[in-house]
């Protein structure tokens with residue numbers, strides 16, 4: 610028997626490298642074959658009617674048209690198959706993706722920030738705590754506005770363009786944008802989500818193959834959109850630890866702008882990214898009543914699921 614999955618490859622889909630990806634591939638595979646059948650079916654029908662109702666055989670138009678119910682049945686079955694695809698496969702899979710996040714204890718947490726035209730990755734460093742981020746503190750040397758007075762931010766790892774994650778461990782991403790709407794798209798991992806200014810969008814995947822994978826921006830976000838690419842490197846656990854160590858050593862020199870950059874002694878306005886679960890975020894055991902009083906991140910909080 611021929612491999613039915615070949616149709617995805619023929620459509621230019623890159624190989625899957627994430628745990629849930631095969632489920633998405635199965636839906637795409639079915640949809641592609643279904644569309645191919647529809648294309649062939651309707652094309653044959655179209656050619657048939659062109660010949661069957663040609664002008665020299667039917668000089669006068671028949672104003673009553675077709676009386677058989679076959680086209681109604683055909684169209685009804687197309688609607689039925691579409692409904693089955695949506696209700697039985699696509700929507701349940703989507704619900705699973707957005708409702709069933711892996712426990713944060715085992716996951717790698719990353720804040721991903723899009724801006725024209727690159728991706729910045731923010732990891733909590735050895736202490737497991739994300740430093741406070743504040744819009745007012747954003748400068749060229751402090752692209753994410755990390756608060757230099759927040760001890761949790763001292764060891765944070767900030768990398769531009771290239772993220773490393775370990776293989777076979779879930780990666781939970783909190784996605785945001787500094788300017789316009791971008792779309793963080795990891796085709797090999799079969800995930801993509803819009804990065805929207807003012808929102809934190811959670812998404813997750815579990816890489817199952819080591820390698821280097823492309824990140825693209827999936828929203829036309831400006832003149833440099835075509836070049837808004839990044840890389841996700843899936844490492845073996847040992848390589849990942851080595852990378853973390855290297856980045857952590859650099860972090861002390863990289864991410865600590867002089868404290869004088871803080872404009873005034875005023876308390877930060879608004880919650881720190883990562884402290885308030887965005888809509889649809891995995892539910893934590895004790896949702897914060899007041900965001901300000903929660904520890905500066907949700908990384909190590911036990912998941913309620």
Ligand SMILES: [Cu+2]
Pocket residue numbers: 723724726790791792826827828829830834837
């Ligand atoms: Cu973009």
